[in-house]
Amino acid sequence: MISGNSPRSSGPAVLIENLDKYYGTFQALRKVSLSVDRGERIVVCGPSGSGKSTMIRCINRLEQHNGGRITVLGTELNDDVGNIDGIRREVGMVFQHFNLFPHMTVLENCMLAPMIVRKVPRADAEATARRYLEKVRIPEQAMKYPGQLSGGQQQRVAIARALCMQPEIMLFDEPTSALDPEMIAEVLDVIVTLASEGMTMICVTHEMGFARRVADRVIFMDGGEIVEQAPPDEFFTSSRNERTRQFLSQVLGH
C-alpha cells in the first residue's frame, strides 16, 4: 500500500516491463517496456489502434494486463485490491470524453473522491476544489452542472477533479480529441501549466505542437509496440524509423 505522505522509494514513477495485453485473441500490446521518472513528461503518439490508450489504461488498471509487470511508485500492480486502490489514489486520469458525473455540480464532482476515498473533511475538500477550479480558470462555474458547460470547460473541470486527489502522476488519454478546435488551446494551456510545475505526466495525444513544447520524451507506438522513443527535437527532426516518418508526415503534413 502507498500512503499519502510517507517517504517514497527512489525508483521510477512508472516502470512497465514486457507488458502483454490481449482482447480475446487480438494482441493489443506486445512486450511493451517503458520507464517514466518522477517529474518526467511523456507524450505518447501513434496511429489509432496502436495500443497507446490501452497502455496508459493498464497503468491504473482500467485494463488488466495479461503478461509482464507494471510497478507504480514502487508498488507492483497485481490482483491485490489494496495495491490497486493505493495506486489509483496516486494516479489521476483525464479521459477523452471528460466523464464528469452529470448528476453533481462541478464543485461536487471535485469534492466527492477526496471526501470518500481520502476521507478529507468537507470544508478542506471544498477549499481544495475551489483552489483547483481557480487553477483551471473556471472558479465561477462551481455551482453549475457539467451539462451546462462547453466541452473545453468540462475537460478543465475533469483535470481539476483529478488534481483534487493530489495525485503523484497524471495520465491524459487524448484529452483534446473530442473538443471543438477553438477549445483545444484552453485545455492544453492548463496541461502546460501543470507540466511546468513538475507533475509527472503521461499524455496520449496527436497535438504535436504540444508535444514539442512540453514533452521530455516522445513515444511512438504502432501495432502494440513501442517503435521509437526520443526527446522531441530528435523525434521530430531526425527520426530514422520508416513508420515514424510516415506517421509524422500524416500528422504534420497539412
Place this chain on the structure above:
Amino acid sequence: MEMVVVAPPAIGKIEDLRRRFFATPLQALLSLASLAVMVFLAWKLLNWAVFSAVFTTSGGPEACQAAAGACWSVIAARWRIILFGLYPYDEQWRSALACLIVVVMTVLSCVPAFWTGRRIALVWGAGTALFYVLMKGGVLGLPYVGEEAWGGLALTLFIFVTTCLIGFPLAICLALLRRSGLPWISRTTGLIIDGVRSLPLISILFTFAIVLPFALPQWLVGDKLYRVILGSALFFSAYQAEIVRGGMQGVPSGQEEAAMALGMRYWQRVGRILLPQAMRNALPATINQFVISFKETSLVIIVGFFEILASGNAAYGTGEWRFAYVEVYAFIAFIYFIFVFSLSRYGAFLERRMSVGER
C-alpha cells in the same frame, strides 16, 4: 427591396376557439353535436351522483333504493367496513392513524430535505414500524389485534408499502448481480428473474400462502400475511430488477471508469455514481411498476385477506344494501384513484426536479 418583418397577429381566446372548432359550417356542426353529447352525459352523471342522490341514512335502504340517483347512504352506513375491514370497531382509530402515517411518509418523501439515503430509510423504516405497532398493538396499552383481523384500506397500504420496502432493495441487488462479471452469478440471477416473471402473481401468492407451510419447518412459517407479502415482494423485485438494470445500461461506461480512476471502491461507485444515474433513467418505468403493484394488492383476496376491494364486497354483500354495489365500487375506485394519481404526480414532480443539469 426592403424586408418587412410582420409579427403574427395576436389571437384572442375567442378567435382561437373559432378557428379551431368553427372554421367551416361542417366543423361547426360537428363541434356543436359533440358538445351536446358531452353536456348530456355530464348532466346524466351529475344528476345521478349529486342532484337525485341520497346522502343520508335516515330513510334506510328502502328509501334509498327507491331514489332515482345514487345511493351514497351505503357509504355513510358502511364506510368503516370498507376502510377498516374486520378490525375491531373500538380500535379503528388506530387503523385510520396507520393510514395517515403512510400518507405522511409519502408527503415527507416529496420534501427534498429528506432525499438522502439515510433520511429516506429512516422515514420509511420508522414509519412502517410505527404502522405495525399501531395496527398490531399488544404494547403501550393498545389491545392486541392479530393480522387476520386487519383489513380494508390499512391492509392494502400495509401490503403495498412492505412489498415495495422489501422488493425495491431486493430488485437493486438482483440487478447488480445480473450485471456481475462472473457468468455463473449473472446467469443464475437471470434465470431466477425470468423464472419469477414467467409465473402469474396469483400462483405465487397461492404458493406462499397455502403450499409453503407444508414445505417449511414450523418455526420458519410465520404468519400468512408475511408470507404473502414476501411472495408479492419477490414478484415485484423480479420486474423492478429489470427496470433498474435497464436504467444501469443507460449509464455510459466512462462513468464507472472515471470513478475507478479516482480510487472509488465498488460500493462507492454503485452508491454514488451508478445508482443515482440509473434510477433517474429508470424513474418513469419505476413509477409505472409502483402503480401496478398498488392495484395488484387486490389479488390477496384469493388467499383470504380483506383488503379494500374485498371489504367493499362485504360492505354491500350483506342483505339490505345488496342493490348498491355501483356506489360502493365507485367509492373504492375513487380511493384507488387518489392514491395512484398522487403517485403519478409525485413521479412527474421527481422527473422535473431531476432534469436539472440534464445533459
